Amino acid sequence: MHILEAFGRIFISTLFLFEAGSKFFYQIETIDYMESYGLPEFLFYPALIFELIVPIFLIIGFKTRIAASAMCLFTLTVSVIFHSDFSNHMQVIAFLKNLSISGGFLIIASCEAKKYTLDYYLKYKKK
Numbered sequence: 693m694h695i696l697e698a699f700g701r702i703f704i705s706t707l708f709l710f711e712a713g714s715k716f717f718y719q720i721e722t723i724d725y726m727e728s729y730g731l732p733e734f735l736f737y738p739a740l741i742f743e744l745i746v747p748i749f750l751i752i753g754f755k756t757r758i759a760a761s762a763m764c765l766f767t768l769t770v771s772v773i774f775h776s777d778f779s780n781h782m783q784v785i786a787f788l789k790n791l792s793i794s795g796g797f798l799i800i801a802s803c804e805a806k807k808y809t810l811d812y813y814l815k816y817k818k819k
Contacts, residue, residue, distance in 0.1 A: 694807040704796050705747035708763070712743035729773055742766060750800070753809020757801045764797035
């Protein structure tokens with residue numbers, strides 16, 4: 693069953709890696725979009741780096757609980773900023789999707805290091 697948890701971490705991280713790629717290749721458009729919601733341009737690069745590094749940590753299982761908790765907070769923050777127009781049905785769906793993803797991150801954060809994580813190796817195999 694540990695392999696299922698590993699695939700879960702990969703699947704949930706894929707969305708954020710894809711978004712990091714989109715941000716990288718469409719920087720001007722992403723910055724304009726962020727600014728249209730009142731966010732300053734300087735937040736673009738930290739968001740890009742975060743969406744690239746932290747999902748990789750989740751995939752390899754390094755500091756998994758911290759990474760999953762950080763991704764949960766990030767996803768909830770993005771939801772409140774960009775998807776809180778509840779008069780728009782698509783925004784409601786996006787908000788609920790992000791809420792579901794955040795729940796997945798909380799489940800990951802609540803679990804001990806599993807067999808297919810770097811955390812497990814560092815904790816049990818190194819001794």
